[in-house]
Amino acid sequence: MRHVQVQTTKNEYPIIIHHNFDLLCEHLVKQGVQGKKVCLITDDNVSPLYLNHVVKLLQTITNEVSYIVIPHGEKNKNLDTIQTIYEGLLAHKLDRESVLIALGGGVTGDMVGFASATYMRGIDFIQIPTTLLAQVDSSIGGKTGVDFDGYKNVVGAFHQPRLVYINTQTLSTLPIREVQAGMAEIIKHSLIESATYFKYITSHPREILALESEILEELIYESCLIKSKVVSADEKEKGLRATLNFGHTIGHAVERLLNFSLLHGECVAIGMVAAAYLSKGLNQISAKDFMAIEACMEAFNLPTRLDNLDPEVVYQELYYDKKTKYNALNFIVLTSIGSCEMKHDLEKNVIIDAIKYIMQGDSQ
Amino acid sequence: MRHVQVQTTKNEYPIIIHHNFDLLCEHLVKQGVQGKKVCLITDDNVSPLYLNHVVKLLQTITNEVSYIVIPHGEKNKNLDTIQTIYEGLLAHKLDRESVLIALGGGVTGDMVGFASATYMRGIDFIQIPTTLLAQVDSSIGGKTGVDFDGYKNVVGAFHQPRLVYINTQTLSTLPIREVQAGMAEIIKHSLIESATYFKYITSHPREILALESEILEELIYESCLIKSKVVSADEKEKGLRATLNFGHTIGHAVERLLNFSLLHGECVAIGMVAAAYLSKGLNQISAKDFMAIEACMEAFNLPTRLDNLDPEVVYQELYYDKKTKYNALNFIVLTSIGSCEMKHDLEKNVIIDAIKYIMQGDSQ
Structure with missing residues (x-):
């Protein structure tokens, strides 16, 4: 327990x-x-x-x-x-x-x-x-x-x-695809809060997907710790809690544009790859870290690319969310594996580049 | 202001x-x-x-x-x-x-x-x-x-x-009957919290019903003070706030049994007369106080009696309220004009007597 x-x-x-x-x-x-x-x-x-x-x-x-x-x-x-x-x-x-x-x-x-x-x-x-x-x-x-x-x-x-x-x-009664999709939020927790936790996750993909009891308990415990720490500090999402939206800005847009044909976690995985690519573009994380992030998604059979959406359409869809404060786009970017910050003033071309990256189909 | x-x-x-x-x-x-x-x-x-x-x-x-x-x-x-x-x-x-x-x-x-x-x-x-x-x-x-x-x-x-x-x-654009019904809650505030306020109200029925600006401002101010004091002390109605239910237990029952043909405040006025009668029956207030309370309702043209309901039916209706904690009846009684307390264990005959009193039609 x-x-x-x-x-x-x-x-x-x-x-x-x-x-x-x-x-x-x-x-x-x-x-x-x-x-x-x-x-x-x-x-x-x-x-x-x-x-x-x-x-x-x-x-x-x-x-x-x-x-x-x-x-x-x-x-x-x-x-x-x-x-x-x-x-x-x-x-x-x-x-x-x-x-x-x-x-x-x-x-x-x-x-x-x-x-x-x-x-x-x-x-x-x-x-x-x-x-x-x-x-x-x-x-x-x-x-x-x-x-x-x-x-x-x-x-x-x-x-x-x-x-x-x-x-x-x-x-054990959950379809494996839903377990994988759940892993997206778990990977997110590690990316925004703990490099150690990220290392733990990337070291045990096989055991996790086999639902080994002890590993699962550890994993859920670590994620609950991070999620509860963040929501305790910011119950009503005035600030810190927004970091939990890492990967969700582009993820939500993709989810809607695909008419919810992918699972939420799968879209978040794609959104996290985009947000990590963008963080790399801003020189906040290294190319090596970016590759580790992408490899982690793949280790859990999560999608990282799409090939059927127009980047400009995805960009416009980012502004759909009615919760967007005064129509400004808040974007969570990584500052390393295990830490992040909110950006209010990203230029359109930086975001478009990241969207273009995930639109390279399954070829890479 | x-x-x-x-x-x-x-x-x-x-x-x-x-x-x-x-x-x-x-x-x-x-x-x-x-x-x-x-x-x-x-x-x-x-x-x-x-x-x-x-x-x-x-x-x-x-x-x-x-x-x-x-x-x-x-x-x-x-x-x-x-x-x-x-x-x-x-x-x-x-x-x-x-x-x-x-x-x-x-x-x-x-x-x-x-x-x-x-x-x-x-x-x-x-x-x-x-x-x-x-x-x-x-x-x-x-x-x-x-x-x-x-x-x-x-x-x-x-x-x-x-x-x-x-x-x-x-x-000024409100029907006078609704002004009078509003007075029921104002009288209630005075009865549960302030003898001085009760005296003020009973001294100015004419000016109040004529909607004299200064008197009205004073009246609303005093009532807002009492209401806000009570809700500040007990925002989620765990205890003290229940005192605002004075007159409402029987009032709500009557309101439902008459199919909402009387205004809420009118039913509360009748309920307060019953609750005051009950308080007198428990020797918590004097006969003189009780008469003053009944006279106050009358001064604002509020009804104090009914003649068409079976007391037993009204009694059963008291248990209708789904919010009743574990089916026990909490009854607010006056301990004087200007103070009250909650009773959990009133005997049925005491409540029935009070209901019978308000069922004496308009003859008294």
Whole structure:
């Protein structure tokens, strides 16, 4: 078992990393859940795998366990599904003291988080992320929300969970492509924060992709440490937290232009190669470091290039994001492997060059 | 001009009370609104009265003023209207730095507050309440929300405004019945917090109902002081804030059983008479105090009795509220005029007696 404590302005909460569900109830009891009304929310992909088991565990600490199964996938990450959740909560008579539990990937976690942020003006919730992406990224930090009118996460709230419980064994039922995509965020954590961690990752690609239990626990622990350190320092993304957007500016643009046909992590991998190339162009990292970064993506079978987008179209798409402060583009660049900074004033040709680099198809 | 400063855990903000809109821009500038994208949201009742004037004022401090007009009334206090607001905000390209302004009564304020709590995970908003009820009650304290599936305010968030600007002259366009209903919450403030204030109110019913400017400013100032003091001490309603529910337990039950045919403040007046009668029955206040309370309601033409409900049905309805903690009934009783406490363990017959008292029709 590994344990990371997340500090927030109002509270703190533990992330527990273990290779089964055996410690779940003990940690729920520590968070005061015993005897309370609890509603477990999961999607129709995850429910056949873990719903019964987790419900039975919950029944050992409270008599009032209910559950709601929602439709899976980003296409259902909307206010309609949120209303389905509210209806279930009212039907099960959940009150202000009740606790919601999100069991599933990032979409489930984001939606259950938003429902708990807004049901009766905010009730407690717990994250049990079952994908690598959710375990090292979306379940930590309190960002919750849904898509609206084609805009991703434009409706949401900051609402911190009371506990994040990670069972690394749930990854064994995850398609390998999703494990690889989750690795993109893990590689990102190392690139922005820790050269040692980057070295560790690049030394163990085979063991990681084979889901070796100890390596996995170590990996998730290190990533949770970095993510929680960053969000603790900047809960509402006023500054430092923006460093977590490394690779995401171009990554998001590519993701939208490809109509979400690649996984988020895959687009982030491509975006990180572009951002690393750009950092090299600014003489902030060496050619050797850049090659190591690109090689790391490849070691985890992550895509690093595309061949079907117009660089100018990608550039224009960077300005799509409605969160862009006053239309200025904030770009996270590396200053070495393991550190980064935000640039507000990059020239267009520097960015275009980086986009051109990733548009060289699979030939290199 | 009068000024009340509200302290919250994370912030503080001013309530400005004045007899016109002349000081609005100066206070918006103090809150950093100058030059930002601003969206004014009001309903179709209020827009013909004040929209143009306020838009023109806003245009003196920023070039980016947009507005959204929503349908009025409690029946539109729902997620459909919230989605209309989100659509407008996206159409007007509001970003994380933008500011929403709620111009109208409590329904508008609650909905704009909720939209600003959840648009891009929370943006700033400003309250310009135009009804007495909103000015002394709902605009202060950060409770926002909408009704869902027949449950009042069951979807919402705590989100504090950056400024509450009260123009007392807006009350001149308010139906007198709504002014009287607003007085119910003002009387409540005096009963739970200040005998001196209660004396002031009972000494000036004529001037108050004639909307005499100075008296009105004093009244709203005193009520804002009390409300802000209570919510500052207990932002999330863990304890003290519950005292603001004085008169509301039976008041809400009556309001629902009469299918909202009486105004909220009118039901609260009836609920306060019942709660005061109950306090007398527990020997916590004297018969003389009780009569003074009932006479005060009458002086403001507020109803104090009903004649068409079964006391047992009203009693059962008290348990309707889904927020009731573990189904125990918390009842605020007076310990004198100007102070109160919460009771968890009242016997049924004591409550039934109080309900029977208000069911004596208009004969007494």
